[in-house]
Amino acid sequence: KNEVEQSPQNLTAQEGEFITINCSYSVGISALHWLQQHPGGGIVSLFMLSSGKKKHGRLIATINIQEKHSSLHITASHPRDSAVYICAVKSTGTASKLTFGTGTRLQVTL
Amino acid sequence: DAGITQSPRHKVTETGTPVTLRCHQTENHRYMYWYRQDPGHGLRLIHYSYGVKDTDKGEVSDGYSVSRSKTEDFLLTLESATSSQTSVYFCAISESGGSRDTQYFGPGTRLTVL
Numbered sequence: 001k002n003e004v005e006q007s008p009q010n011l012t013a014q015e016g017e018f019i020t021i022n023c024s025y026s027v028g029i030s031a032l033h034w035l036q037q038h039p040g041g042g043i044v045s046l047f048m049l050s051s052g053k054k055k056h057g058r059l060i061a062t063i064n065i066q067e068k069h070s071s072l073h074i075t076a077s078h079p080r081d082s083a084v085y086i087c088a089v090k091s092t093g094t095a096s097k098l099t100f101g102t103g104t105r106l107q108v109t110l
Numbered sequence: 111d112a113g114i115t116q117s118p119r120h121k122v123t124e125t126g127t128p129v130t131l132r133c134h135q136t137e138n139h140r141y142m143y144w145y146r147q148d149p150g151h152g153l154r155l156i157h158y159s160y161g162v163k164d165t166d167k168g169e170v171s172d173g174y175s176v177s178r179s180k181t182e183d184f185l186l187t188l189e190s191a192t193s194s195q196t197s198v199y200f201c202a203i204s205e206s207g208g209s210r211d212t213q214y215f216g217p218g219t220r221l222t223v224l
Contacts, residue, residue: 002152004152030209030210031209031210033212033213035215041198041217041218042215042217042218043200043215043218044215045212045213045214048210048212050209050210086152086153088152088153090209092209097155097158097168098153098155098213099152100152100153100154101152102150102151102152103152
């Protein structure tokens with residue numbers, strides 16, 4: 001079993017829909033990251049979370065440390081949100097190393 | 111965008127040949143990382159560096175070596191490339207390697223070993 005599991009693996013939505021991507025992990029962590037990989041391959045960091053909730057534009061990320069679970073929400077989805085979304089965790093005691101999920105491929109259609 | 115470049119961006123080589131990939135940063139960040147990305151796997155750490163001449167292995171380091179003689183450059187070498195090393199390779203940098211440090215990724219290098 002991978003230390004970081006994401007669901008769903010693939011997701012298709014229509015423009016305007018509310019989207020949720022889930023990430024579960026099995027180890028103690030000091031931080032959790034959400035990243036976005038564009039169709040061209042570039043990877044950018046969206047959020048770093050250690051507790052609670054963060055919001056940036058139409059993106060919201062939450063984390064429940066006790067349940068070892070995080071969600072990434074996209075409100076009013078748009079075709080430009082089509083990308084692979086990757087969850088990564090920094091385990092406690094593993095300074096500087098991230099463990100990555102396999103990603104959720106999102107396609108938003110008109 | 112963080113100033114990270116990778117070269118080459120694409121390479122096709124034959125089994126048994128040596129290959130060196132270069133990562134160059136202009137951010138003066140202390141930590142640099144090499145990952146590989148393959149279908150069905152998350153990004154996997156090959157090697158990382160926490161300073162000039164200071165490197166350590168990641169989870170998939172067999173068949174790879176690295177060197178960092180300057181803060182800005184981190185080289186990944188495949189001494190004798192194999193088909194299993196066909197992959198997309200990403201370099202990343204981070205300022206301090208701390209628990210809340212953000213990693214910034216380069217554009218990737220697509221390597222095909224025939």
